[in-house]
Amino acid sequence: MKIAKLAFVAALALASSAAFAQTIKIGFITSYSGLNGNLGPYMERAVRLYLKQHEKELGGVKVELITRDDTGPNPDKAKQLAQELVVRDKVNLLAGVIFTPNAMAMAPIATEAKVPFVIMNAGTAVITTRSPYMVRTSFTLWQSSYPLGQWAVKKYKTAYSLVSDFGPGHDSEEGFGKAFEEGGGKMLGKVRVPLQNPDWAAYMQRVKDAKPDVLMVFIPAGKTATAVMKNFSDLGLDKAGIKLIGPGDITTDEELPNMGDVALGVLTVHHYSAAADRPANKAFVEAWKKEYGAQETPNFVAVGAYDGAALIVEAIKQQKGKLDPDKTMEIFKQYKNANSPRGPISIDPETRDIVQNEYLREVRRVNGQLANVEIETVGTAVKDPWKEFQKKK
Numbered sequence: 001m002k003i004a005k006l007a008f009v010a011a012l013a014l015a016s017s018a019a020f021a022q023t024i025k026i027g028f029i030t031s032y033s034g035l036n037g038n039l040g041p042y043m044e045r046a047v048r049l050y051l052k053q054h055e056k057e058l059g060g061v062k063v064e065l066i067t068r069d070d071t072g073p074n075p076d077k078a079k080q081l082a083q084e085l086v087v088r089d090k091v092n093l094l095a096g097v098i099f100t101p102n103a104m105a106m107a108p109i110a111t112e113a114k115v116p117f118v119i120m121n122a123g124t125a126v127i128t129t130r131s132p133y134m135v136r137t138s139f140t141l142w143q144s145s146y147p148l149g150q151w152a153v154k155k156y157k158t159a160y161s162l163v164s165d166f167g168p169g170h171d172s173e174e175g176f177g178k179a180f181e182e183g184g185g186k187m188l189g190k191v192r193v194p195l196q197n198p199d200w201a202a203y204m205q206r207v208k209d210a211k212p213d214v215l216m217v218f219i220p221a222g223k224t225a226t227a228v229m230k231n232f233s234d235l236g237l238d239k240a241g242i243k244l245i246g247p248g249d250i251t252t253d254e255e256l257p258n259m260g261d262v263a264l265g266v267l268t269v270h271h272y273s274a275a276a277d278r279p280a281n282k283a284f285v286e287a288w289k290k291e292y293g294a295q296e297t298p299n300f301v302a303v304g305a306y307d308g309a310a311l312i313v314e315a316i317k318q319q320k321g322k323l324d325p326d327k328t329m330e331i332f333k334q335y336k337n338a339n340s341p342r343g344p345i346s347i348d349p350e351t352r353d354i355v356q357n358e359y360l361r362e363v364r365r366v367n368g369q370l371a372n373v374e375i376e377t378v379g380t381a382v383k384d385p386w387k388e389f390q391k392k393k
Helices: 002-020 039-053 075-087 100-113 125-130 141-152 167-182 200-210 223-234 253-263 279-292 300-318 325-333 385-392
Strands: 023-030 062-069 093-096 117-119 134-136 158-164 186-193 214-218 243-247 267-270 336-340 343-347 354-366 369-382
Touching: 023 039, 023 075, 023 300, 039 062, 039 093, 039 279, 039 300, 062 075, 062 300, 075 093, 075 100, 093 100, 093 300, 100 117, 100 125, 100 134, 100 167, 117 300, 125 134, 125 167, 125 385, 134 325, 141 167, 141 214, 141 243, 141 267, 141 354, 141 369, 141 385, 158 167, 158 200, 167 186, 167 214, 167 385, 186 200, 200 223, 223 253, 253 369, 267 369, 279 300, 300 325, 300 336
Parallel strands: 023 062, 023 093, 093 117, 117 134, 158 186, 158 214, 214 243, 243 267
Antiparallel strands: 267 354, 336 343, 343 354, 354 369
């Protein structure tokens, strides 16, 4: 009897230790090399920071991040990596992704395998319609570009748009142009440039010759944005009286020091700035610098991943580490956070896209450093406008 009792106690202990050692695997695909390979580490660092801060809330459940490099906009590579992570590594979730084509290529895998997929950056509006197992914690380009057009047409009569020739660029062009023309403004021209290595000078000269009041630019955040700024200045568009504006990608926080004075005065609409004085943002930036160094600054890619990690942690907590794909998606759809570093956010249960504020920002010098200073909130609880317009058709 005593031996049986001891065996029972041992079995209980073993069961409890097995439950304690429960591990959730996240297949994390982002860009560590190729075009914008500098952005992948921001995404990963943000997820790891959130998990470290909230580890004690998980009740002993471990979270394993299995990272993979998609090498930039490379849909075939992204799909192959997603398949391997699902089939071989048996991940519970997929997450990450900088580029739209990669997210689109991964959509069928999420659907077939019923693996929830948390998109932490890729911003083309249509993405979340490609799989019921996708949720997005970043943004859509329509969310920033449409309010940007609404704001711009109150100040300027003519505009020109210059965008990268892929999904997000097309969305930015369409969203801005629609709002600008609805408000009575005139688009003097629209140009789409190759995603990699465009000849900026030739395009900028075309804009200068058209003499618009304002030039709206969208290109993937990072080094490309700095090249655009320098060409805009070198060719004298600013001196010709053309105002440079865009969604926040063109003045992303970590790249501002490389841009120099040419960025001063550039106006953007975006959902996040590292310089925002919200208490939640100040705490986020402080934690980031403590973890990764005083000279390091989180950007909008980081905040999309940070909130994505919060979403994942909430699903793990509610299910006590035993993730069911459909229950997980239901939890995702109901997610709200009044205190994100970017302000109040929620997930639209209908579209599985983020709902968030949009801020007008100006690049100014603050304490000797360039910063995106939020001037006003131009949109409150903004849903993806593209999907809202589709409903009305």
